[in-house]
Amino acid sequence: MATFATGQSVVEMLKIFLGILAVILAVALLTNKSDKPVPAMAPVPAASQQAGDSADPAAPVAMNPPHGQPGHRCDIAVGAPLPAASSASPAAGPAPDPQDFSPKKEAVAVNPPHGQPGHDCAVPVGAPLPSK
Numbered sequence: 001m002a003t004f005a006t007g008q009s010v011v012e013m014l015k016i017f018l019g020i021l022a023v024i025l026a027v028a029l030l031t032n033k034s035d036k037p038v039p040a041m042a043p044v045p046a047a048s049q050q051a052g053d054s055a056d057p058a059a060p061v062a063m064n065p066p067h068g069q070p071g072h073r074c075d076i077a078v079g080a081p082l083p084a085a086s087s088a089s090p091a092a093g094p095a096p097d098p099q100d101f102s103p104k105k106e107a108v109a110v111n112p113p114h115g116q117p118g119h120d121c122a123v124p125v126g127a128p129l130p131s132k
Contacts, residue, residue, distance in 0.1 A: 061081045061082070062081065062082040063079055063080065063081055063082065064076045064077065064078055064079060064080050064081070064082050065078070066078050108128045108129075109128065109129045110126055110127065110128055110129065111123040111124065111125050111126060111127050111128075111129050112125070113125050
């Protein structure tokens, strides 16, 4: 049977490796705290509110959820309070009008790669295709 430089056989090393792996797995499972959901709303102590804030101090303040979660804003740190809904967000533009019938610019078709449907060899790949 093959042995390592330390004189241990492959089977003995495998047993040691699996034992260490089992201990690491057990520790990881016992210390994992990710089972708790991140609260979307958390109360903020009255001392942390700005002076002159007319909001009800007992009202909960929305916290910025983790990346990828609904309501997340990348311009605000995860877990930081979100601005009140009444204040305009600097990153948000005007709300779209649901009945906006103004003409929209049509998307310009670009030349797909060679061999793809709609490819025009006279036009460079990725360049706008001439309108028909």
